[in-house]
Amino acid sequence: MNKIVAIGGTGQLVLHYYLQLYLLGVITDPFEAVVVDTDDLIRSLSAGSDFLADLQYGPEHNEALGAIVPAIEWVEVSSNDYNTVADALTGGYGFSDMTRHPMQAFFNRDTLVQNLSQGLYARPALSSVISQEKLQSEALIPQNDSVLAIVSSVLGGTGGGLTAPIIAQIQSHAKEVDVTMKLRAVIFGEYFNPDQKESKIERKRIQSNQTLVLRSLREALKDVHSFYIVGGPKAQLISRDAEQEKKGEQLPWPKEASDPIWHGMQALEYLFTETKMSGTDEFEKREVEVFDDPNDLAKANTRLKQRLLTVENLIKKEAVVRMAKDPWASLIWGAGFTRLIIHFWSIAARVEGGKERVADFPTKVQQALKTLWRGKEDQLGLGKLFPQLTESHPVRPKNLSKIGWPEVSGRLRFDPDLMGGVDEIARRAAATILFRVLREGV
Amino acid sequence: MQHPSRLMPIRAMAWFILLVSLTTQVLGQTPTLPARTSCKQWDDTYLEYFNAFFWMILIGSCVLSLILPPLLGRFAWWATSPRWRIVWITLGMLVFGILIVVVWPQALGFGWLLYSGVGERYPDCTNVSQFGATGLLYGAVGTNIAAIALWPYMLLLFLVAALIGAVLAFVLSEVLLQRLGLYVRVKGAE
Numbered sequence: 001m002n003k004i005v006a007i008g009g010t011g012q013l014v015l016h017y018y019l020q021l022y023l024l025g026v027i028t029d030p031f032e033a034v035v036v037d038t039d040d041l042i043r044s045l046s047a048g049s050d051f052l053a054d055l056q057y058g059p060e061h062n063e064a065l066g067a068i069v070p071a072i073e074w075v076e077v078s079s080n081d082y083n084t085v086a087d088a089l090t091g092g093y094g095f096s097d098m099t100r101h102p103m104q105a106f107f108n109r110d111t112l113v114q115n116l117s118q119g120l121y122a123r124p125a126l127s128s129v130i131s132q133e134k135l136q137s138e139a140l141i142p143q144n145d146s147v148l149a150i151v152s153s154v155l156g157g158t159g160g161g162l163t164a165p166i167i168a169q170i171q172s173h174a175k176e177v178d179v180t181m182k183l184r185a186v187i188f189g190e191y192f193n194p195d196q197k198e199s200k201i202e203r204k205r206i207q208s209n210q211t212l213v214l215r216s217l218r219e220a221l222k223d224v225h226s227f228y229i230v231g232g233p234k235a236q237l238i239s240r241d242a243e244q245e246k247k248g249e250q251l252p253w254p255k256e257a258s259d260p261i262w263h264g265m266q267a268l269e270y271l272f273t274e275t276k277m278s279g280t281d282e283f284e285k286r287e288v289e290v291f292d293d294p295n296d297l298a299k300a301n302t303r304l305k306q307r308l309l310t311v312e313n314l315i316k317k318e319a320v321v322r323m324a325k326d327p328w329a330s331l332i333w334g335a336g337f338t339r340l341i342i343h344f345w346s347i348a349a350r351v352e353g354g355k356e357r358v359a360d361f362p363t364k365v366q367q368a369l370k371t372l373w374r375g376k377e378d379q380l381g382l383g384k385l386f387p388q389l390t391e392s393h394p395v396r397p398k399n400l401s402k403i404g405w406p407e408v409s410g411r412l413r414f415d416p417d418l419m420g421g422v423d424e425i426a427r428r429a430a431a432t433i434l435f436r437v438l439r440e441g442v
Numbered sequence: 443m444q445h446p447s448r449l450m451p452i453r454a455m456a457w458f459i460l461l462v463s464l465t466t467q468v469l470g471q472t473p474t475l476p477a478r479t480s481c482k483q484w485d486d487t488y489l490e491y492f493n494a495f496f497w498m499i500l501i502g503s504c505v506l507s508l509i510l511p512p513l514l515g516r517f518a519w520w521a522t523s524p525r526w527r528i529v530w531i532t533l534g535m536l537v538f539g540i541l542i543v544v545v546w547p548q549a550l551g552f553g554w555l556l557y558s559g560v561g562e563r564y565p566d567c568t569n570v571s572q573f574g575a576t577g578l579l580y581g582a583v584g585t586n587i588a589a590i591a592l593w594p595y596m597l598l599l600f601l602v603a604a605l606i607g608a609v610l611a612f613v614l615s616e617v618l619l620q621r622l623g624l625y626v627r628v629k630g631a632e
Contacts, residue, residue, distance in 0.1 A: 317519050324625065325524045327618035332515035332522055338624060346629040355630040362624070398516035 002272050003148045004033040008158035010188045011151040012042050017265050019048045025439040026300045033072045034139045038158050041074045044248025047380040054431035059415045065432050066406025073139040086112040141173045142181040153188035154213035182225045184271040191231030191260035192240045226277050228267040228288045231260050252387045257297040266293045305393045310441040313395045315370050324362035334401025343408035344429035348422045358422050368430035403440045481567035484560045485575045488589050495539040496603050503532040503607025528611045536604040544593050
């Protein structure tokens, strides 16, 4: 399975959209993603990751009912044990003007007193000294004969400082466990105009990082099979809303396919699917300069509209509850959908010791659908991962019968530990329904 | 020879008087009521429609509530709700029956299309006494009264038919659910 290593805020943002395209069935192949960031996982990815975990059915963590699904891991490289940079570098002694410590030779006072909980303020030097030991994570080990793609920017503190060490770490891991892989990279050069007041990052710092890191990347990308650079010194810059991105709640989709994040995501998909490019020692020849977008933005938008409205109808019309009260359920909703409900209902009956004890299972599934999609107070719903829809699209009940529901006849291998009680089973059933509607809805 | 213009006012006056007297006679004439046999024939024809629609509402509400959903439910969300669709289909049947049997004759009259077998003057039969009107529902309601005059009872009876049809549909739907529903297919503890 292909692996994405998403580094820093830009890496997370690309993954945020890539995950949406996967869930909508635009991207067909499952993937593993590892987020490496000094910041927290953005809430949308956190919600997406929880949803994918709810899909687990078989013993493997990414084994859903009738499908292998992506998995998202987070390698937190920030030093949570310490408040400031100085704390992290001195092992908790902190900084005072009286302190005499080698760190003062590399970092000025302003940098040393900065709070680590708010990122690295686009200082690559910080990430490379603070985060090294955290990169030992096994999550970075690729699978044999797979493609591993790094997505990172050379602008910020995390991407700029960690891209090269992470590539080195991955290669080292791969050698240790004797794994062969194709390493590819999507590198973001200058593509956004920082809001200096909000992010406390000056543009000249970003430009300086870009120059430094792009030069060092030539060395770092030595073993990279191919790479693509998004943006760069002369690129048109977009604005970013860092706070909104951290929330990751209903971030709008780009209007143009030339949007750097969309373009980067297309580059990632291209690098995953491209098979013709042969390996070469010449660094310049490994750069992909132009490619045709594997996915069309307008088509993806149409699919987004269709699928989201189908889910909304499924929840608003309480389809599962209706189905359970209808003698003609199979004729209206299709045999596949009804069999899926019966399948999970039967598991619940077995777990709870009799079907009369789980007579309200469809109601529980319906409630779980709503909770998974709309979220709870402290939990972002999967629906918030996608942008808010402003257009309508007719959705008919027969659309649900046309979905390729997973086959549940025959002997299925489910992990009994995952089916602890009726509520948990209902949640997994709801997650499976949402996954299929999003991926295969019509 | 007399000049014609001298006789003109006299002739015009004579014609005017004649016209006024004839008009007064026509307007002042008491209209004759339809014959009893005609009333009986029209009433029976109209009652046939009423009876047919009564049974159609009762049976139709029940049968259509059971057989339409598998077809309509694929296209319309309202038809996927097992209880509400019985209400909507019944309501549809009821409104259809009322429109055809009650509203049409009152608003558009008799003597054409569906009611070509009922004379235009059938409403006058309400003033004809003892023409042997059968009454609604084979004499259960309003014997010896022209059916057209019993329209409030028609509404009530249609409503009763719709309610019976809906309750029957609901009961049969529950019976079918016990045999075909998802719950029956759930495998319990081994």
